Amino acid sequence: MKKISLLAMFxxxxxxxxxxxxxxxxxxFTLIDNNGKAHxxxxxxxxxxLVIVSQATGCTTNQENxxxxxxxxTNWDHRGVSFVMLNSDVRDERAGIRAEEAVWKYDFPILDDETQLVAESLGITYAGQVVVVDPVRMNVLYRGPLPAQPANAPLGQVLTAIVADGADSRQMETVAVEAEGGAGAGCALEFPARDANLADVPDYETEIAPILIERCVGCHVEGGIxxxxxxxxxMIQGWSxxxxxxLMTGRMPPMQIDPTIREFTNNGNIPVEERQKLIHWINAGSPRN
Ligand code: HEC
Incomplete structure:
Protein backbone atom coordinates (compact mmCIF):
# COMPACT_ATOMS: atom_id res chain seq x y z
CA MET A 1 0.00 0.00 0.00
CA LYS A 2 1.24 3.46 -0.80
CA LYS A 3 2.24 5.60 2.15
CA ILE A 4 1.01 9.14 2.01
CA SER A 5 4.00 11.30 2.72
CA LEU A 6 2.93 14.47 4.46
CA LEU A 7 6.48 15.69 4.67
CA ALA A 8 6.50 16.95 1.12
CA MET A 9 3.84 19.46 2.01
CA PHE A 10 5.62 21.04 4.97
CA PHE A 29 -5.64 2.70 28.32
CA THR A 30 -8.02 4.09 30.93
CA LEU A 31 -7.19 7.07 33.15
CA ILE A 32 -9.17 9.15 35.64
CA ASP A 33 -9.38 12.91 35.07
CA ASN A 34 -9.31 15.83 37.51
CA ASN A 35 -13.07 15.44 38.04
CA GLY A 36 -12.94 11.72 38.76
CA LYS A 37 -14.26 10.73 35.35
CA ALA A 38 -12.75 7.73 33.54
CA HIS A 39 -11.44 8.15 29.99
CA LEU A 50 -7.85 12.50 19.92
CA VAL A 51 -5.45 15.36 20.62
CA ILE A 52 -3.55 14.86 23.86
CA VAL A 53 -1.74 17.86 25.36
CA SER A 54 0.90 16.94 27.93
CA GLN A 55 0.42 19.11 31.01
CA ALA A 56 2.29 19.68 34.27
CA THR A 57 1.52 21.85 37.27
CA GLY A 58 3.43 25.12 37.06
CA CYS A 59 4.58 24.54 33.47
CA THR A 60 4.67 27.97 31.83
CA THR A 61 4.43 26.48 28.33
CA ASN A 62 0.96 25.18 29.23
CA GLN A 63 -0.07 28.34 31.04
CA GLU A 64 0.97 30.63 28.19
CA ASN A 65 -0.78 28.50 25.58
CA THR A 74 -12.64 25.48 18.41
CA ASN A 75 -11.14 24.93 14.96
CA TRP A 76 -11.28 21.16 15.10
CA ASP A 77 -13.85 19.77 17.53
CA HIS A 78 -16.73 20.09 15.04
CA ARG A 79 -14.68 18.03 12.58
CA GLY A 80 -14.50 14.96 14.80
CA VAL A 81 -11.45 15.79 16.91
CA SER A 82 -11.56 15.54 20.73
CA PHE A 83 -9.11 17.13 23.15
CA VAL A 84 -7.75 16.11 26.55
CA MET A 85 -4.78 17.02 28.69
CA LEU A 86 -2.51 14.41 30.23
CA ASN A 87 -0.63 15.01 33.46
CA SER A 88 2.33 12.62 33.70
CA ASP A 89 4.55 14.65 36.02
CA VAL A 90 5.78 12.47 38.88
CA ARG A 91 5.61 15.44 41.22
CA ASP A 92 1.90 16.11 40.66
CA GLU A 93 -0.98 14.67 42.67
CA ARG A 94 -4.66 14.80 41.81
CA ALA A 95 -5.32 17.62 44.35
CA GLY A 96 -2.54 19.74 42.87
CA ILE A 97 -3.85 19.15 39.36
CA ARG A 98 -7.29 20.33 40.48
CA ALA A 99 -5.80 23.43 42.12
CA GLU A 100 -3.88 24.28 38.94
CA GLU A 101 -7.06 23.87 36.90
CA ALA A 102 -8.98 26.13 39.32
CA VAL A 103 -6.43 28.91 38.82
CA TRP A 104 -5.70 28.59 35.10
CA LYS A 105 -9.10 27.36 33.87
CA TYR A 106 -7.74 25.01 31.26
CA ASP A 107 -11.24 23.73 30.66
CA PHE A 108 -9.97 20.40 29.32
CA PRO A 109 -10.26 17.09 31.16
CA ILE A 110 -6.81 16.55 32.72
CA LEU A 111 -6.09 12.81 32.79
CA ASP A 112 -3.97 11.72 35.73
CA ASP A 113 -1.21 9.47 34.38
CA GLU A 114 0.14 8.71 37.84
CA THR A 115 2.17 5.71 36.68
CA GLN A 116 3.54 7.67 33.68
CA LEU A 117 2.88 4.53 31.65
CA VAL A 118 0.60 6.29 29.18
CA ALA A 119 3.15 9.06 28.53
CA GLU A 120 5.77 6.36 28.01
CA SER A 121 3.60 4.51 25.51
CA LEU A 122 2.80 7.73 23.62
CA GLY A 123 6.46 8.79 23.54
CA ILE A 124 5.83 11.96 25.53
CA THR A 125 8.97 13.56 26.97
CA TYR A 126 7.92 17.05 28.04
CA ALA A 127 4.85 19.01 29.20
CA GLY A 128 3.59 21.19 26.36
CA GLN A 129 4.05 18.36 23.86
CA VAL A 130 1.03 17.58 21.70
CA VAL A 131 0.20 14.08 20.50
CA VAL A 132 -2.46 13.13 17.95
CA VAL A 133 -3.82 9.59 18.12
CA ASP A 134 -6.30 7.76 15.91
CA PRO A 135 -8.47 6.12 18.62
CA VAL A 136 -9.78 3.49 16.20
CA ARG A 137 -6.50 2.15 14.80
CA MET A 138 -4.53 3.31 17.84
CA ASN A 139 -1.82 4.90 15.73
CA VAL A 140 0.18 7.93 16.86
CA LEU A 141 0.08 10.45 14.00
CA TYR A 142 1.80 13.52 15.43
CA ARG A 143 4.15 14.23 18.29
CA GLY A 144 5.57 17.70 18.78
CA PRO A 145 4.98 21.23 20.01
CA LEU A 146 1.93 23.41 19.46
CA PRO A 147 3.12 25.43 16.45
CA ALA A 148 2.60 29.19 16.19
CA GLN A 149 0.39 28.70 13.12
CA PRO A 150 -1.05 25.18 13.48
CA ALA A 151 -2.95 25.33 10.20
CA ASN A 152 0.21 25.60 8.07
CA ALA A 153 2.36 23.35 10.24
CA PRO A 154 2.66 19.54 10.48
CA LEU A 155 0.03 19.47 13.26
CA GLY A 156 -2.60 21.05 11.01
CA GLN A 157 -1.56 18.87 8.06
CA VAL A 158 -1.96 15.72 10.13
CA LEU A 159 -5.38 16.75 11.46
CA THR A 160 -6.53 17.66 7.97
CA ALA A 161 -5.39 14.27 6.69
CA ILE A 162 -7.06 12.21 9.42
CA VAL A 163 -10.44 13.98 9.29
CA ALA A 164 -10.64 13.62 5.49
CA ASP A 165 -13.30 11.26 4.16
CA GLY A 166 -11.96 7.74 3.86
CA ALA A 167 -8.78 8.54 5.82
CA ASP A 168 -7.00 5.42 7.07
CA SER A 169 -4.24 5.96 9.61
CA ARG A 170 -2.68 2.63 8.64
CA GLN A 171 -1.50 4.44 5.53
CA MET A 172 -0.19 7.40 7.54
CA GLU A 173 3.03 7.94 9.44
CA THR A 174 4.01 9.29 12.83
CA VAL A 175 5.16 12.85 12.18
CA ALA A 176 7.58 13.93 14.90
CA VAL A 177 8.63 17.54 15.32
CA GLU A 178 11.56 18.29 17.58
CA ALA A 179 13.35 21.46 18.48
CA GLU A 180 16.84 21.54 17.01
CA GLY A 181 19.16 19.20 18.88
CA GLY A 182 16.32 16.86 19.85
CA ALA A 183 15.22 19.13 22.69
CA GLY A 184 11.62 19.54 23.78
CA ALA A 185 9.74 22.79 23.41
CA GLY A 186 8.27 22.80 26.90
CA CYS A 187 8.87 21.55 30.45
CA ALA A 188 11.01 18.41 30.59
CA LEU A 189 9.50 15.41 32.38
CA GLU A 190 11.50 12.88 34.34
CA PHE A 191 10.73 9.17 34.28
CA PRO A 192 12.55 7.78 37.31
CA ALA A 193 10.65 4.48 37.51
CA ARG A 194 11.12 3.69 33.83
CA ASP A 195 14.80 4.57 34.00
CA ALA A 196 15.32 2.42 37.10
CA ASN A 197 13.39 -0.53 35.67
CA LEU A 198 15.25 -0.26 32.36
CA ALA A 199 18.62 -0.21 34.09
CA ASP A 200 17.62 -3.10 36.36
CA VAL A 201 14.70 -5.11 34.95
CA PRO A 202 12.40 -6.31 37.77
CA ASP A 203 13.24 -9.86 38.78
CA TYR A 204 10.62 -12.49 37.99
CA GLU A 205 10.93 -14.58 41.12
CA THR A 206 11.50 -11.96 43.79
CA GLU A 207 9.51 -9.01 42.38
CA ILE A 208 7.00 -10.02 39.70
CA ALA A 209 5.67 -13.35 41.00
CA PRO A 210 4.93 -11.94 44.48
CA ILE A 211 2.79 -9.14 42.98
CA LEU A 212 0.83 -11.62 40.87
CA ILE A 213 0.37 -13.94 43.84
CA GLU A 214 -1.00 -11.14 45.98
CA ARG A 215 -3.18 -9.42 43.36
CA CYS A 216 -4.20 -12.01 40.79
CA VAL A 217 -3.59 -15.64 41.66
CA GLY A 218 -6.58 -15.77 44.04
CA CYS A 219 -8.74 -16.04 40.91
CA HIS A 220 -6.16 -17.02 38.29
CA VAL A 221 -5.51 -20.46 39.72
CA GLU A 222 -6.34 -24.00 38.57
CA GLY A 223 -10.14 -24.26 39.06
CA GLY A 224 -10.43 -20.54 39.90
CA ILE A 225 -12.83 -18.08 38.27
CA MET A 235 1.94 -19.13 31.13
CA ILE A 236 2.50 -15.59 32.38
CA GLN A 237 4.86 -14.76 29.53
CA GLY A 238 2.33 -16.05 26.99
CA TRP A 239 -0.46 -13.97 28.53
CA SER A 240 1.76 -10.89 28.92
CA LEU A 247 -3.56 -3.39 33.64
CA MET A 248 -3.46 -0.34 31.34
CA THR A 249 -7.25 -0.27 31.06
CA GLY A 250 -7.79 -1.00 34.75
CA ARG A 251 -9.93 -4.08 34.01
CA MET A 252 -7.92 -6.27 36.36
CA PRO A 253 -8.05 -6.83 39.22
CA PRO A 254 -11.83 -6.41 38.99
CA MET A 255 -13.88 -3.81 40.90
CA GLN A 256 -11.28 -1.21 41.67
CA ILE A 257 -12.07 1.93 43.61
CA ASP A 258 -10.66 5.40 43.00
CA PRO A 259 -9.37 6.25 46.49
CA THR A 260 -9.42 10.02 45.89
CA ILE A 261 -13.14 10.23 45.22
CA ARG A 262 -14.55 7.11 46.88
CA GLU A 263 -16.49 6.06 43.83
CA PHE A 264 -16.32 2.92 41.82
CA THR A 265 -14.23 3.34 38.73
CA ASN A 266 -12.04 0.81 37.08
CA ASN A 267 -8.58 2.09 37.65
CA GLY A 268 -6.14 2.28 40.44
CA ASN A 269 -6.04 -0.21 43.25
CA ILE A 270 -2.77 -1.86 42.39
CA PRO A 271 -0.13 0.47 43.80
CA VAL A 272 1.63 2.66 41.23
CA GLU A 273 5.03 0.98 41.70
CA GLU A 274 3.56 -2.47 41.20
CA ARG A 275 1.86 -1.50 37.94
CA GLN A 276 5.07 0.10 36.72
CA LYS A 277 7.08 -3.00 37.61
CA LEU A 278 4.68 -5.34 35.83
CA ILE A 279 4.46 -3.24 32.66
CA HIS A 280 8.18 -2.50 32.49
CA TRP A 281 8.90 -6.19 32.98
CA ILE A 282 6.46 -7.09 30.18
CA ASN A 283 7.96 -4.38 27.93
CA ALA A 284 11.35 -5.98 28.54
CA GLY A 285 9.98 -9.27 27.15
CA SER A 286 8.74 -10.85 30.42
CA PRO A 287 12.17 -12.39 31.09
CA ARG A 288 12.55 -15.39 33.38
CA ASN A 289 15.69 -13.72 34.70
C1 HEC B 1 -11.57 -11.42 41.63
C2 HEC B 1 -11.01 -12.36 40.72
C3 HEC B 1 -9.90 -11.91 39.79
C4 HEC B 1 -8.73 -11.27 40.14
C5 HEC B 1 -8.25 -10.88 41.53
C6 HEC B 1 -8.00 -11.08 38.91
N1 HEC B 1 -8.72 -11.57 37.84
FE1 HEC B 1 -8.16 -11.51 35.88
N2 HEC B 1 -9.94 -12.34 35.35
C7 HEC B 1 -10.94 -12.72 36.22
C8 HEC B 1 -12.10 -13.17 35.45
C9 HEC B 1 -13.41 -13.68 36.03
C10 HEC B 1 -11.75 -13.03 34.08
C11 HEC B 1 -12.62 -13.35 32.87
C12 HEC B 1 -13.67 -12.30 32.65
C13 HEC B 1 -13.07 -11.01 32.22
O1 HEC B 1 -12.26 -10.99 31.29
O2 HEC B 1 -13.43 -9.97 32.85
C14 HEC B 1 -10.39 -12.51 34.07
C15 HEC B 1 -9.68 -12.25 32.91
C16 HEC B 1 -8.34 -11.85 32.87
C17 HEC B 1 -7.56 -11.76 31.67
C18 HEC B 1 -8.01 -12.09 30.27
C19 HEC B 1 -8.74 -10.90 29.70
C20 HEC B 1 -9.35 -11.20 28.35
O3 HEC B 1 -9.94 -10.26 27.82
O4 HEC B 1 -9.25 -12.32 27.87
C21 HEC B 1 -6.32 -11.33 32.05
C22 HEC B 1 -5.12 -11.07 31.14
C23 HEC B 1 -6.35 -11.16 33.48
N3 HEC B 1 -7.59 -11.49 33.95
C24 HEC B 1 -5.28 -10.72 34.23
C25 HEC B 1 -5.34 -10.46 35.60
C26 HEC B 1 -4.27 -9.86 36.35
C27 HEC B 1 -2.94 -9.38 35.77
C28 HEC B 1 -4.68 -9.78 37.63
C29 HEC B 1 -3.93 -9.21 38.81
C30 HEC B 1 -3.43 -7.85 38.66
C31 HEC B 1 -6.03 -10.34 37.69
N4 HEC B 1 -6.38 -10.74 36.43
C32 HEC B 1 -6.78 -10.45 38.85
C33 HEC B 1 -10.88 -12.70 37.59
C34 HEC B 1 -9.88 -12.08 38.34
Missing amino acids: TLAAAFSVSAQAADRVGD QLSKYAYNKA IARYKQLR GPFAMNSHM PMIREV
Whole structure:
Protein backbone atom coordinates (compact mmCIF):
# COMPACT_ATOMS: atom_id res chain seq x y z
CA MET A 1 0.00 0.00 0.00
CA LYS A 2 1.24 3.46 -0.80
CA LYS A 3 2.24 5.60 2.15
CA ILE A 4 1.01 9.14 2.01
CA SER A 5 4.00 11.30 2.72
CA LEU A 6 2.93 14.47 4.46
CA LEU A 7 6.48 15.69 4.67
CA ALA A 8 6.50 16.95 1.12
CA MET A 9 3.84 19.46 2.01
CA PHE A 10 5.62 21.04 4.97
CA THR A 11 7.38 24.31 5.19
CA LEU A 12 9.02 24.84 8.52
CA ALA A 13 10.79 27.34 10.67
CA ALA A 14 14.48 26.50 10.89
CA ALA A 15 14.52 25.84 14.64
CA PHE A 16 12.59 22.57 14.30
CA SER A 17 13.28 19.32 12.57
CA VAL A 18 10.56 17.03 11.28
CA SER A 19 10.74 13.32 10.70
CA ALA A 20 8.16 10.78 9.64
CA GLN A 21 8.26 7.03 10.04
CA ALA A 22 5.92 4.07 10.12
CA ALA A 23 3.19 4.96 12.62
CA ASP A 24 3.78 4.00 16.26
CA ARG A 25 0.98 1.95 17.76
CA VAL A 26 -0.34 2.42 21.27
CA GLY A 27 -2.33 0.06 23.43
CA ASP A 28 -5.68 0.96 24.94
CA PHE A 29 -5.64 2.70 28.32
CA THR A 30 -8.02 4.09 30.93
CA LEU A 31 -7.19 7.07 33.15
CA ILE A 32 -9.17 9.15 35.64
CA ASP A 33 -9.38 12.91 35.07
CA ASN A 34 -9.31 15.83 37.51
CA ASN A 35 -13.07 15.44 38.04
CA GLY A 36 -12.94 11.72 38.76
CA LYS A 37 -14.26 10.73 35.35
CA ALA A 38 -12.75 7.73 33.54
CA HIS A 39 -11.44 8.15 29.99
CA GLN A 40 -10.69 5.10 27.87
CA LEU A 41 -8.87 5.65 24.58
CA SER A 42 -10.96 3.08 22.69
CA LYS A 43 -14.16 4.82 23.82
CA TYR A 44 -13.08 7.82 21.74
CA ALA A 45 -13.51 5.64 18.66
CA TYR A 46 -16.47 7.74 17.50
CA ASN A 47 -13.89 10.51 16.92
CA LYS A 48 -11.46 10.71 14.04
CA ALA A 49 -8.64 11.85 16.28
CA LEU A 50 -7.85 12.50 19.92
CA VAL A 51 -5.45 15.36 20.62
CA ILE A 52 -3.55 14.86 23.86
CA VAL A 53 -1.74 17.86 25.36
CA SER A 54 0.90 16.94 27.93
CA GLN A 55 0.42 19.11 31.01
CA ALA A 56 2.29 19.68 34.27
CA THR A 57 1.52 21.85 37.27
CA GLY A 58 3.43 25.12 37.06
CA CYS A 59 4.58 24.54 33.47
CA THR A 60 4.67 27.97 31.83
CA THR A 61 4.43 26.48 28.33
CA ASN A 62 0.96 25.18 29.23
CA GLN A 63 -0.07 28.34 31.04
CA GLU A 64 0.97 30.63 28.19
CA ASN A 65 -0.78 28.50 25.58
CA ILE A 66 -4.21 28.10 27.18
CA ALA A 67 -5.97 30.41 24.73
CA ARG A 68 -4.24 28.70 21.80
CA TYR A 69 -5.23 25.20 22.97
CA LYS A 70 -8.82 26.41 23.13
CA GLN A 71 -8.53 27.99 19.69
CA LEU A 72 -7.23 24.72 18.29
CA ARG A 73 -10.20 22.93 19.83
CA THR A 74 -12.64 25.48 18.41
CA ASN A 75 -11.14 24.93 14.96
CA TRP A 76 -11.28 21.16 15.10
CA ASP A 77 -13.85 19.77 17.53
CA HIS A 78 -16.73 20.09 15.04
CA ARG A 79 -14.68 18.03 12.58
CA GLY A 80 -14.50 14.96 14.80
CA VAL A 81 -11.45 15.79 16.91
CA SER A 82 -11.56 15.54 20.73
CA PHE A 83 -9.11 17.13 23.15
CA VAL A 84 -7.75 16.11 26.55
CA MET A 85 -4.78 17.02 28.69
CA LEU A 86 -2.51 14.41 30.23
CA ASN A 87 -0.63 15.01 33.46
CA SER A 88 2.33 12.62 33.70
CA ASP A 89 4.55 14.65 36.02
CA VAL A 90 5.78 12.47 38.88
CA ARG A 91 5.61 15.44 41.22
CA ASP A 92 1.90 16.11 40.66
CA GLU A 93 -0.98 14.67 42.67
CA ARG A 94 -4.66 14.80 41.81
CA ALA A 95 -5.32 17.62 44.35
CA GLY A 96 -2.54 19.74 42.87
CA ILE A 97 -3.85 19.15 39.36
CA ARG A 98 -7.29 20.33 40.48
CA ALA A 99 -5.80 23.43 42.12
CA GLU A 100 -3.88 24.28 38.94
CA GLU A 101 -7.06 23.87 36.90
CA ALA A 102 -8.98 26.13 39.32
CA VAL A 103 -6.43 28.91 38.82
CA TRP A 104 -5.70 28.59 35.10
CA LYS A 105 -9.10 27.36 33.87
CA TYR A 106 -7.74 25.01 31.26
CA ASP A 107 -11.24 23.73 30.66
CA PHE A 108 -9.97 20.40 29.32
CA PRO A 109 -10.26 17.09 31.16
CA ILE A 110 -6.81 16.55 32.72
CA LEU A 111 -6.09 12.81 32.79
CA ASP A 112 -3.97 11.72 35.73
CA ASP A 113 -1.21 9.47 34.38
CA GLU A 114 0.14 8.71 37.84
CA THR A 115 2.17 5.71 36.68
CA GLN A 116 3.54 7.67 33.68
CA LEU A 117 2.88 4.53 31.65
CA VAL A 118 0.60 6.29 29.18
CA ALA A 119 3.15 9.06 28.53
CA GLU A 120 5.77 6.36 28.01
CA SER A 121 3.60 4.51 25.51
CA LEU A 122 2.80 7.73 23.62
CA GLY A 123 6.46 8.79 23.54
CA ILE A 124 5.83 11.96 25.53
CA THR A 125 8.97 13.56 26.97
CA TYR A 126 7.92 17.05 28.04
CA ALA A 127 4.85 19.01 29.20
CA GLY A 128 3.59 21.19 26.36
CA GLN A 129 4.05 18.36 23.86
CA VAL A 130 1.03 17.58 21.70
CA VAL A 131 0.20 14.08 20.50
CA VAL A 132 -2.46 13.13 17.95
CA VAL A 133 -3.82 9.59 18.12
CA ASP A 134 -6.30 7.76 15.91
CA PRO A 135 -8.47 6.12 18.62
CA VAL A 136 -9.78 3.49 16.20
CA ARG A 137 -6.50 2.15 14.80
CA MET A 138 -4.53 3.31 17.84
CA ASN A 139 -1.82 4.90 15.73
CA VAL A 140 0.18 7.93 16.86
CA LEU A 141 0.08 10.45 14.00
CA TYR A 142 1.80 13.52 15.43
CA ARG A 143 4.15 14.23 18.29
CA GLY A 144 5.57 17.70 18.78
CA PRO A 145 4.98 21.23 20.01
CA LEU A 146 1.93 23.41 19.46
CA PRO A 147 3.12 25.43 16.45
CA ALA A 148 2.60 29.19 16.19
CA GLN A 149 0.39 28.70 13.12
CA PRO A 150 -1.05 25.18 13.48
CA ALA A 151 -2.95 25.33 10.20
CA ASN A 152 0.21 25.60 8.07
CA ALA A 153 2.36 23.35 10.24
CA PRO A 154 2.66 19.54 10.48
CA LEU A 155 0.03 19.47 13.26
CA GLY A 156 -2.60 21.05 11.01
CA GLN A 157 -1.56 18.87 8.06
CA VAL A 158 -1.96 15.72 10.13
CA LEU A 159 -5.38 16.75 11.46
CA THR A 160 -6.53 17.66 7.97
CA ALA A 161 -5.39 14.27 6.69
CA ILE A 162 -7.06 12.21 9.42
CA VAL A 163 -10.44 13.98 9.29
CA ALA A 164 -10.64 13.62 5.49
CA ASP A 165 -13.30 11.26 4.16
CA GLY A 166 -11.96 7.74 3.86
CA ALA A 167 -8.78 8.54 5.82
CA ASP A 168 -7.00 5.42 7.07
CA SER A 169 -4.24 5.96 9.61
CA ARG A 170 -2.68 2.63 8.64
CA GLN A 171 -1.50 4.44 5.53
CA MET A 172 -0.19 7.40 7.54
CA GLU A 173 3.03 7.94 9.44
CA THR A 174 4.01 9.29 12.83
CA VAL A 175 5.16 12.85 12.18
CA ALA A 176 7.58 13.93 14.90
CA VAL A 177 8.63 17.54 15.32
CA GLU A 178 11.56 18.29 17.58
CA ALA A 179 13.35 21.46 18.48
CA GLU A 180 16.84 21.54 17.01
CA GLY A 181 19.16 19.20 18.88
CA GLY A 182 16.32 16.86 19.85
CA ALA A 183 15.22 19.13 22.69
CA GLY A 184 11.62 19.54 23.78
CA ALA A 185 9.74 22.79 23.41
CA GLY A 186 8.27 22.80 26.90
CA CYS A 187 8.87 21.55 30.45
CA ALA A 188 11.01 18.41 30.59
CA LEU A 189 9.50 15.41 32.38
CA GLU A 190 11.50 12.88 34.34
CA PHE A 191 10.73 9.17 34.28
CA PRO A 192 12.55 7.78 37.31
CA ALA A 193 10.65 4.48 37.51
CA ARG A 194 11.12 3.69 33.83
CA ASP A 195 14.80 4.57 34.00
CA ALA A 196 15.32 2.42 37.10
CA ASN A 197 13.39 -0.53 35.67
CA LEU A 198 15.25 -0.26 32.36
CA ALA A 199 18.62 -0.21 34.09
CA ASP A 200 17.62 -3.10 36.36
CA VAL A 201 14.70 -5.11 34.95
CA PRO A 202 12.40 -6.31 37.77
CA ASP A 203 13.24 -9.86 38.78
CA TYR A 204 10.62 -12.49 37.99
CA GLU A 205 10.93 -14.58 41.12
CA THR A 206 11.50 -11.96 43.79
CA GLU A 207 9.51 -9.01 42.38
CA ILE A 208 7.00 -10.02 39.70
CA ALA A 209 5.67 -13.35 41.00
CA PRO A 210 4.93 -11.94 44.48
CA ILE A 211 2.79 -9.14 42.98
CA LEU A 212 0.83 -11.62 40.87
CA ILE A 213 0.37 -13.94 43.84
CA GLU A 214 -1.00 -11.14 45.98
CA ARG A 215 -3.18 -9.42 43.36
CA CYS A 216 -4.20 -12.01 40.79
CA VAL A 217 -3.59 -15.64 41.66
CA GLY A 218 -6.58 -15.77 44.04
CA CYS A 219 -8.74 -16.04 40.91
CA HIS A 220 -6.16 -17.02 38.29
CA VAL A 221 -5.51 -20.46 39.72
CA GLU A 222 -6.34 -24.00 38.57
CA GLY A 223 -10.14 -24.26 39.06
CA GLY A 224 -10.43 -20.54 39.90
CA ILE A 225 -12.83 -18.08 38.27
CA GLY A 226 -10.07 -16.48 36.15
CA PRO A 227 -9.93 -17.93 32.62
CA PHE A 228 -6.30 -19.03 32.94
CA ALA A 229 -4.03 -20.12 35.77
CA MET A 230 -0.92 -18.06 36.48
CA ASN A 231 0.97 -21.17 37.44
CA SER A 232 4.21 -20.93 35.50
CA HIS A 233 6.55 -18.39 33.98
CA MET A 234 5.63 -19.66 30.51
CA MET A 235 1.94 -19.13 31.13
CA ILE A 236 2.50 -15.59 32.38
CA GLN A 237 4.86 -14.76 29.53
CA GLY A 238 2.33 -16.05 26.99
CA TRP A 239 -0.46 -13.97 28.53
CA SER A 240 1.76 -10.89 28.92
CA PRO A 241 0.22 -8.80 26.10
CA MET A 242 -3.24 -9.37 27.60
CA ILE A 243 -1.95 -8.74 31.12
CA ARG A 244 -0.51 -5.42 29.95
CA GLU A 245 -3.83 -4.49 28.36
CA VAL A 246 -5.96 -5.31 31.40
CA LEU A 247 -3.56 -3.39 33.64
CA MET A 248 -3.46 -0.34 31.34
CA THR A 249 -7.25 -0.27 31.06
CA GLY A 250 -7.79 -1.00 34.75
CA ARG A 251 -9.93 -4.08 34.01
CA MET A 252 -7.92 -6.27 36.36
CA PRO A 253 -8.05 -6.83 39.22
CA PRO A 254 -11.83 -6.41 38.99
CA MET A 255 -13.88 -3.81 40.90
CA GLN A 256 -11.28 -1.21 41.67
CA ILE A 257 -12.07 1.93 43.61
CA ASP A 258 -10.66 5.40 43.00
CA PRO A 259 -9.37 6.25 46.49
CA THR A 260 -9.42 10.02 45.89
CA ILE A 261 -13.14 10.23 45.22
CA ARG A 262 -14.55 7.11 46.88
CA GLU A 263 -16.49 6.06 43.83
CA PHE A 264 -16.32 2.92 41.82
CA THR A 265 -14.23 3.34 38.73
CA ASN A 266 -12.04 0.81 37.08
CA ASN A 267 -8.58 2.09 37.65
CA GLY A 268 -6.14 2.28 40.44
CA ASN A 269 -6.04 -0.21 43.25
CA ILE A 270 -2.77 -1.86 42.39
CA PRO A 271 -0.13 0.47 43.80
CA VAL A 272 1.63 2.66 41.23
CA GLU A 273 5.03 0.98 41.70
CA GLU A 274 3.56 -2.47 41.20
CA ARG A 275 1.86 -1.50 37.94
CA GLN A 276 5.07 0.10 36.72
CA LYS A 277 7.08 -3.00 37.61
CA LEU A 278 4.68 -5.34 35.83
CA ILE A 279 4.46 -3.24 32.66
CA HIS A 280 8.18 -2.50 32.49
CA TRP A 281 8.90 -6.19 32.98
CA ILE A 282 6.46 -7.09 30.18
CA ASN A 283 7.96 -4.38 27.93
CA ALA A 284 11.35 -5.98 28.54
CA GLY A 285 9.98 -9.27 27.15
CA SER A 286 8.74 -10.85 30.42
CA PRO A 287 12.17 -12.39 31.09
CA ARG A 288 12.55 -15.39 33.38
CA ASN A 289 15.69 -13.72 34.70
C1 HEC B 1 -11.57 -11.42 41.63
C2 HEC B 1 -11.01 -12.36 40.72
C3 HEC B 1 -9.90 -11.91 39.79
C4 HEC B 1 -8.73 -11.27 40.14
C5 HEC B 1 -8.25 -10.88 41.53
C6 HEC B 1 -8.00 -11.08 38.91
N1 HEC B 1 -8.72 -11.57 37.84
FE1 HEC B 1 -8.16 -11.51 35.88
N2 HEC B 1 -9.94 -12.34 35.35
C7 HEC B 1 -10.94 -12.72 36.22
C8 HEC B 1 -12.10 -13.17 35.45
C9 HEC B 1 -13.41 -13.68 36.03
C10 HEC B 1 -11.75 -13.03 34.08
C11 HEC B 1 -12.62 -13.35 32.87
C12 HEC B 1 -13.67 -12.30 32.65
C13 HEC B 1 -13.07 -11.01 32.22
O1 HEC B 1 -12.26 -10.99 31.29
O2 HEC B 1 -13.43 -9.97 32.85
C14 HEC B 1 -10.39 -12.51 34.07
C15 HEC B 1 -9.68 -12.25 32.91
C16 HEC B 1 -8.34 -11.85 32.87
C17 HEC B 1 -7.56 -11.76 31.67
C18 HEC B 1 -8.01 -12.09 30.27
C19 HEC B 1 -8.74 -10.90 29.70
C20 HEC B 1 -9.35 -11.20 28.35
O3 HEC B 1 -9.94 -10.26 27.82
O4 HEC B 1 -9.25 -12.32 27.87
C21 HEC B 1 -6.32 -11.33 32.05
C22 HEC B 1 -5.12 -11.07 31.14
C23 HEC B 1 -6.35 -11.16 33.48
N3 HEC B 1 -7.59 -11.49 33.95
C24 HEC B 1 -5.28 -10.72 34.23
C25 HEC B 1 -5.34 -10.46 35.60
C26 HEC B 1 -4.27 -9.86 36.35
C27 HEC B 1 -2.94 -9.38 35.77
C28 HEC B 1 -4.68 -9.78 37.63
C29 HEC B 1 -3.93 -9.21 38.81
C30 HEC B 1 -3.43 -7.85 38.66
C31 HEC B 1 -6.03 -10.34 37.69
N4 HEC B 1 -6.38 -10.74 36.43
C32 HEC B 1 -6.78 -10.45 38.85
C33 HEC B 1 -10.88 -12.70 37.59
C34 HEC B 1 -9.88 -12.08 38.34
